[in-house]
Amino acid sequence: MAGHDDSSVSEKKSNDISDLPTFNVENMQSNMKVIYYSRTFMSIIGGVIAGVLGFTSLMGFIFYFLVMAITSVGLAAKAGFSVHSYFDSWNRIILDGFLGGLMSFVLFWTFAYDMVHIF
Amino acid sequence: MAEDLVLDTAIRDWVLIPLSVVMVLIGVLRYFVSKLMRSSQTPDLKIVKEGQVIVRARNLRAAANFIPLKAFRARKAYFTNEENGLLHVPKGQAASNPQAQMFSDPNMAMDMMKKNLSMIIPQTLTFAWVNFFFSGFVAAKIPFPLTQRFRSMLQNGIDLSTVDVSYVSSRSWYFLNLFGLRGLFSLILGEENATDDTQRMMQMSGFGFDPSKSLGAEKDGLDIIQHDWAMPKFEQRAEAVLRKLSRFFPSHSSLSVIARNAKGSGGEEDGRALETVLKLYTAIKDRDLDVLSDVIGEECRCVCNFVSAFQPWEGKAQALVFFSYLLRKLGEHIDFVVQPTFHDGMTVGVHWRLEWKETKITLGEGFSFYMCHVYHGKVLIKNVEMFMEPLLHIEPLRLVSQYEHYITFQLNELWN
Numbered sequence: 001m002a003g004h005d006d007s008s009v010s011e012k013k014s015n016d017i018s019d020l021p022t023f024n025v026e027n028m029q030s031n032m033k034v035i036y037y038s039r040t041f042m043s044i045i046g047g048v049i050a051g052v053l054g055f056t057s058l059m060g061f062i063f064y065f066l067v068m069a070i071t072s073v074g075l076a077a078k079a080g081f082s083v084h085s086y087f088d089s090w091n092r093i094i095l096d097g098f099l100g101g102l103m104s105f106v107l108f109w110t111f112a113y114d115m116v117h118i119f
Numbered sequence: 120m121a122e123d124l125v126l127d128t129a130i131r132d133w134v135l136i137p138l139s140v141v142m143v144l145i146g147v148l149r150y151f152v153s154k155l156m157r158s159s160q161t162p163d164l165k166i167v168k169e170g171q172v173i174v175r176a177r178n179l180r181a182a183a184n185f186i187p188l189k190a191f192r193a194r195k196a197y198f199t200n201e202e203n204g205l206l207h208v209p210k211g212q213a214a215s216n217p218q219a220q221m222f223s224d225p226n227m228a229m230d231m232m233k234k235n236l237s238m239i240i241p242q243t244l245t246f247a248w249v250n251f252f253f254s255g256f257v258a259a260k261i262p263f264p265l266t267q268r269f270r271s272m273l274q275n276g277i278d279l280s281t282v283d284v285s286y287v288s289s290r291s292w293y294f295l296n297l298f299g300l301r302g303l304f305s306l307i308l309g310e311e312n313a314t315d316d317t318q319r320m321m322q323m324s325g326f327g328f329d330p331s332k333s334l335g336a337e338k339d340g341l342d343i344i345q346h347d348w349a350m351p352k353f354e355q356r357a358e359a360v361l362r363k364l365s366r367f368f369p370s371h372s373s374l375s376v377i378a379r380n381a382k383g384s385g386g387e388e389d390g391r392a393l394e395t396v397l398k399l400y401t402a403i404k405d406r407d408l409d410v411l412s413d414v415i416g417e418e419c420r421c422v423c424n425f426v427s428a429f430q431p432w433e434g435k436a437q438a439l440v441f442f443s444y445l446l447r448k449l450g451e452h453i454d455f456v457v458q459p460t461f462h463d464g465m466t467v468g469v470h471w472r473l474e475w476k477e478t479k480i481t482l483g484e485g486f487s488f489y490m491c492h493v494y495h496g497k498v499l500i501k502n503v504e505m506f507m508e509p510l511l512h513i514e515p516l517r518l519v520s521q522y523e524h525y526i527t528f529q530l531n532e533l534w535n
Contacts, residue, residue: 036305037305037306040302040303040305040306041306043302044302044303044306050262051262055262056262056263057262057263057264058263060262060263061263100302101302103295103298103299103301103302104299104300104301104302104303105299106261106295106299107295107296107298107299107300108299109262110259110260110261110262110295111135111139113260113262114131114135114259114260115131118124118125118126118259118260
């Protein structure tokens, strides 16, 4: 059911270190999915936290970027910092899906903020 | 304008939460309904065939560098050949395929309609419901400020113009939910969720054109590709990998003396005999014939069972000859790993293994007896008996048997 599984980043076969790394497509897609799920989950949690703590406007968005950065670091650590054996570039881990979680973050931020502060 | 409005808690209970819950439930419902309704489509054989051809061509393109040039050319010709290549679409057919298929095929049209409906209807219904029930009051406060221009969008039912733009009506809460719950749905519904309408619409528009245009695209792609055979570089890569591996196994010296296995009564002489034998093996490891001759006594007698001549070598010279041939045969990569098992007085027993230096694969095992004596204050080896375990039946270890034959041959030559 829930495909959200934070804890599995599968290894890809890279057949040539030096010139053309060829990657196993399915594994790469599965890795991307893991990143996506992780980011979505973290943005939801981050939104709730921001709302509860009462962040407003700029502080809230800064908090969002902070949460995304933490997620990136966490993903990099999960990949053992040898990013190239799991993804084809650093950008995947760091930038991908950055703004995708923004809407979820704002929704849950608004929700929690209202629940707690303007109840 | 800066003060916080105090909003009735009833709004929370009866507006925000129910709206969110309803939207989540509708999303789940839509997912299951679309799953149920989708199952009735039987795929068209021709389309499936073309799809598979495209996949094969794509794989060929991706892995082109792993097959030799001729094989690649042959496969490429198979695909792009003018007469009967699989990817070659005669001009006449090309244009008419996509549109005709889309509209003349009743199944597909029905499918598209169903999918559209399943997306649009719940949204419309929910929106109407929100407007009817939840209009005319402030529903929520968004935590960040927006400019005045958003006022008309967000505060639709509220007719006061002095209220802060942050206080929004329930319509905007509906839209916020609509976008924000996409992420949540992807988490709880697994990979395939039908609620992401924008993605769906993109897929819809792309689908009809797939068959023939992409054939042409694949053909062009194959024509363009430059073949660069990666195989010759693989040896270097394999070398690099093996080097890395060997770094991880700490290179123990081939004379790891495991003292606890050596039984025997103590005494300094034992130590010296053992030391001499180990010196012998160090010399073998270092391929050092001088040190070798230092430890072998003048009347040294050598017997080994892996040389089929079975003649013992008498005297230092012959022993040295034997050892030097052994060293030459061992070459650069094979080493003795020695484990003294027994020493008593001047007798030392040693269990040895032949190993391939880099990867520590055992090539052969055996056992040697050494008897030493003291001569002019130095301890020298006077008797050597080597026994090697029969390994000829193990295929990879035939390596050693080659050496055996060679040694035999050479030594025979020497004596006759």
